[in-house]
Amino acid sequence: MVSGNRLRNVAIVGAGGNSGRGITEYLLKTGKHIVSAITRLDSTTPLPKGVKVTKVDYNNHQSLVDGFQGQDVLVITLHQFVTPDIQSKLIKAAGDAGVPWVLPNEWSPDTANEDLSRDVSVFRSKREAAEEIAKLGKSSYIAINTGFWYEMCLANPLAFGFDFEKQSVSFYDDGETLVSMSTFAQVGRAVAALLSLPVQPEGDETRCLEHFRNRNVYVSSFTISQKDILGSVLRVTGTNTPDWTVTKVSSGERYQTGLDEMRGGNMAGFPKMMFSRVFYPDDSGNYEKIRGTSNQLLRLPKESLDEATETVIKLIKAVK
Known part of the structure; x- marks a missing residue:
């Protein structure tokens, strides 16, 4: 469960990848989070210094549930060609472990654009993951759209x-x-800034996680x-x-x-x-024009x- 009005424990899948590494490093820089890298039992991928390592069996639901225990948020970063069932397993396990927030494997152009999601199947599958979280009703999602890296x-x-x-x-x-579009650094800064917000408003009603519950967030460089x-x-x-x-x-x-x-x-x-x-x-592809971005709200440079x-x-x- 979330302690107080702030997220403390962050689990991240893909902490050794391109975007995942940057996200992990910027989360650690805040000094506000305990970051756990969720890795496969046989993984040897180098991870950022300061991250905790939790090894799980992706094919064992209980192993995933155990690995997610006590986490306030699950951040998922996966390769675009990973089969959708992997993310679905993570989402279900997070729900059963009582993880209140999930950042699904979004990190893409505007998946909420119906024409774009219709024409590009990988964007459609990302949208479906967010919808699955909402349908299960055990966790809330925040889908971060970053455009291309x-x-x-x-x-x-x-x-x-x-x-x-x-x-x-x-x-x-x-x-x-x-x-x-966004740089890797901007993606990392955006996630760190978002997860450092209070859950419920502390003055400004837009600068809190509740404002973004079950919504897409748009950031860019x-x-x-x-x-x-x-x-x-x-x-x-x-x-x-x-x-x-x-x-x-x-x-x-x-x-x-x-x-x-x-x-x-x-x-x-x-x-x-x-x-x-x-x-x-x-x-x-121009979501800054169509949707606007949260760059200013998140105080991104x-x-x-x-x-x-x-x-x-x-x-x-x-x-x-």
Whole structure:
């Protein structure tokens, strides 16, 4: 049970992953939480210093229930290709263990956008997880929408279209569609800020968890276009537009191509389908415009696009 009006004990699944590690580190930095990493019995993944380790058998309901005992909140971060039944097992066990709050495996563009969730099955499955929590009625959820992860997507030519080795970029349509996205650090800051709020209001009625109960929360680092990203890349690398090969592809055609490849068993079509759909010129990727964000409420900093781009380029060079 929650002690007083604050969450103290936080369990996190995926604490060693890209987003999970950042979330864990920022939670630990607050000094307000005891963070337990929920890991498989045979896991050897390195974990952030200061985190407690709780090993469980994901295929044993009672093992999961035991692992969640005494936790105030469960934060779930899973790879996008993990089967939905894994998260369902975690949700049910959290409910049976009396965990009052669950942050499901959201961390994505706007899953509450019906058109987007209809066209991208992985977004639909995320929405279904939140609905499952609400239907069970044993825990409450807060689904955090972060958009695409900037570092991971800029480094992947199939995502934002940038190939740094070839100095080429492929724009969806005219490259001017605005899409909301976040850095790993901003995701970590957002979760730490959210879980540091009081459960019930202490003055400001919006700055509490009750305000977000069974709702989507939208946070971001930037709402930018591919042309904005290219401008940042040019500044960081000291190159000019003529140094880059710029091509254009119809977002609708690329979505269909990716979908057809997936239906044929070629999973390389998945990123083509997903990223092109979010870059449709229908504002479905621009939740800052459609929904607004909670950046100010959570007191998240305004980040430097060029600093984020520089970080990505350094990482790319480091792995060569």
